[in-house]
Amino acid sequence: MTISWLQAAALGLFACLCSNSCMAGQAVGNYTIGRPLVGGLVCGIILGNIPLGIACGVAMQLVYIALVTPGGTVSADVRAISYIGIPLAMVAISARGLNPLGSSAADLAKSVGTLVGTVGTVLYYAVATMNLVWQSFGWKDVQKGKLDRLYAVNFGWPWISHALFSFLPTMFLTYYGATAVTVLRNALPMDGIAMKTLFTVGGMLPCVGIAILLRQIVNRPTDFIPFLVGFTLAASLHLNLVSVTIISLLFAVIMYEIEMNTGSTGTGSGSSQAQTASNSGSDDDDEEDI
Amino acid sequence: MEETQNTKKLDHKTLSHSFHLWFWGALTCFSQEHMQTFGYMSSMLPILKKLYPNHDDQVDAIHAYTAFFNTNPMLGTVIIGITASMEEARANGKDIDGGTINDMRAGLMGPIAGIGDSLIDGTLIPILLGISLGMSSGGSPVGAIFYIIVWVLIAYFGQRLLYFRGYSLGDKAVGFLVGKQGSAVRHAISIIGSMVVGGVLASWVNVTTSLRLRGANGKVFLNLQSKLDSIFPGLLTVAVTFFCWWLMAKRHVSAIWTMLILVAISLVGVLLGFFNPGLSY
Numbered sequence: 001m002t003i004s005w006l007q008a009a010a011l012g013l014f015a016c017l018c019s020n021s022c023m024a025g026q027a028v029g030n031y032t033i034g035r036p037l038v039g040g041l042v043c044g045i046i047l048g049n050i051p052l053g054i055a056c057g058v059a060m061q062l063v064y065i066a067l068v069t070p071g072g073t074v075s076a077d078v079r080a081i082s083y084i085g086i087p088l089a090m091v092a093i094s095a096r097g098l099n100p101l102g103s104s105a106a107d108l109a110k111s112v113g114t115l116v117g118t119v120g121t122v123l124y125y126a127v128a129t130m131n132l133v134w135q136s137f138g139w140k141d142v143q144k145g146k147l148d149r150l151y152a153v154n155f156g157w158p159w160i161s162h163a164l165f166s167f168l169p170t171m172f173l174t175y176y177g178a179t180a181v182t183v184l185r186n187a188l189p190m191d192g193i194a195m196k197t198l199f200t201v202g203g204m205l206p207c208v209g210i211a212i213l214l215r216q217i218v219n220r221p222t223d224f225i226p227f228l229v230g231f232t233l234a235a236s237l238h239l240n241l242v243s244v245t246i247i248s249l250l251f252a253v254i255m256y257e258i259e260m261n262t263g264s265t266g267t268g269s270g271s272s273q274a275q276t277a278s279n280s281g282s283d284d285d286d287e288e289d290i
Numbered sequence: 291m292e293e294t295q296n297t298k299k300l301d302h303k304t305l306s307h308s309f310h311l312w313f314w315g316a317l318t319c320f321s322q323e324h325m326q327t328f329g330y331m332s333s334m335l336p337i338l339k340k341l342y343p344n345h346d347d348q349v350d351a352i353h354a355y356t357a358f359f360n361t362n363p364m365l366g367t368v369i370i371g372i373t374a375s376m377e378e379a380r381a382n383g384k385d386i387d388g389g390t391i392n393d394m395r396a397g398l399m400g401p402i403a404g405i406g407d408s409l410i411d412g413t414l415i416p417i418l419l420g421i422s423l424g425m426s427s428g429g430s431p432v433g434a435i436f437y438i439i440v441w442v443l444i445a446y447f448g449q450r451l452l453y454f455r456g457y458s459l460g461d462k463a464v465g466f467l468v469g470k471q472g473s474a475v476r477h478a479i480s481i482i483g484s485m486v487v488g489g490v491l492a493s494w495v496n497v498t499t500s501l502r503l504r505g506a507n508g509k510v511f512l513n514l515q516s517k518l519d520s521i522f523p524g525l526l527t528v529a530v531t532f533f534c535w536w537l538m539a540k541r542h543v544s545a546i547w548t549m550l551i552l553v554a555i556s557l558v559g560v561l562l563g564f565f566n567p568g569l570s571y
Contacts, residue, residue: 009379021317052429058433065420083332101428151332154319155319211532212407228488230490234491240420241420245482248484259474
């Protein structure tokens with residue numbers, strides 16, 4: 001399997017659409033096109049092998065399913081995982097003649113995805129930094145009263161950031177990367193220190209995302225309890241997420257009723273606690289997800 | 291208030307335009323410094339143009355929205371709806387100024403981000419992905435297509451509903467969102483969020499150690515992972531997560547540095563034989 005310039009350019013376009021600041025909007029861009037599972041489908045269509053694309057997408061999505069990225073910080077970049085990592089993994093897997101649905105193909109996909117995704121974080125910060133230029137145009141327009149130009153600032157100029165840091169890197173890396181993957185594989189063998197470390201870190205990265213979420217949810221030590229209960233339900237009782245959600249609904253309803261009732265019986269401690277909780281919750285108002 | 295001859299009213303088309311600008315452009319011009327500020331300003335433009343025919347008034351009004359703004363872009367849609375309604379009230383001579391609007395925005399973006407991130411990123415998306423992954427095992431595109439359709443429909447119509455609900459409730463929504471009932475609802479939702487996030491961590495993240503101590507005869511006498519599992523399954527995963535939380539919440543270490551610390555720990559762990567992902571081509 002090889003990647004032509006046309007295919008590489010198509011991958012580059014999808015990279016612009018999905019990565020933050022995603023040109024296809026947050027819901028459609030980052031949360032749909034950017035997901036490795038969807039990326040696997042898109043790459044499969046572009047490169048003409050849907051089952052292989054999906055298999056790679058599933059393998060990488062498993063690594064990144066819990067990779068929530070609030071607070072404007074990313075630990076891995078979706079454009080790099082989905083539109084550089086998946087195509088390269090597909091090429092590498094078919095070049096080595098591995099069974100696309102086998103576990104060694106999945107491991108290869110994961111390692112390429114983790115490597116590219118972590119390194120790709122640079123692209124994310126590059127785009128965000130370059131957007132400062134367009135924003136400085138925007139501030140001038142606001143001062144001069146040329147309000148219509150704000151549309152160009154928000155929807156037009158950022159395409160240049162993406163042309164430089166999403167389109168071109170994706171196009172060149174997928175076009176030339178096919179051979180590079182093989183070189184890389186030989187230079188960084190799976191049992192070497194570098195790949196072992198990288199993969200260990202890749203396995204831990206979702207913990208950072210979860211910890212950022214916890215920082216938002218947890219206002220007092222007892223707030224850890226529902227989190228640990230949910231963890232225990234899944235880890236020890238092996239319930240799936242839908243089941244955990246249903247159990248959590250019961251606790252949520254009980255919680256709601258208790259808090260509403262304490263409030264109505266006068267100066268309940270529940271409402272004042274809730275008040276402090278909401279106050280401290282609004283302290284870290286810089287939270288945002290990518 | 292008495293001198294308002296004909297009250298200005300935002301029509302459905304203007305509101306819909308404003309909603310779409312937010313839906314597609316909340317984060318298109320993202321930077322670490324201003325985050326969603328420009329997305330917010332452009333989604334308010336149709337509203338300001340409709341309410342203030344005079345160009346100078348439009349320029350005046352936009353200044354309320356130059357302040358830093360950042361929240362969960364999905365649930366945050368409700369804030370845009372609320373400001374549309376407050377702006378309408380301001381244009382009709384009600385006792386609202388830019389400062390009032392900004393205080394409301396600043397007060398809401400924190401709580402909304404907290405609920406939105408745990409509910410959408412931490413709960414809804416992992417559940418949807420979990421279901422879709424099952425459908426796509428074996429290389430079938432069904433799961434991916436299922437995810438695209440279900441998620442886009444939920445996101446589009448959910449956000450649309452939030453926008454128009456925010457508009458119709460106006461500043462009453464603020465009372466609901468940060469008032470007593472709002473705080474009870476947020477608390478209840480955060481219970482769901484916390485529990486499912488815990489479930490997500492247990493289901494999809496697995497930090498394990500490969501440390502095995504062997505005796506002189508080569509027999510393993512200590513398999514640390516199985517010992518840890520007998521204490522509490524997933525202990526290491528929880529420990530790493532708590533460590534990250536402690537670094538960021540208590541030691542005020544940034545997320546980037548937390549990741550770099552994890553890199554250092556992994557490297558040392560790999561060298562000591564504590565970690566071994568055990569992959570092979």
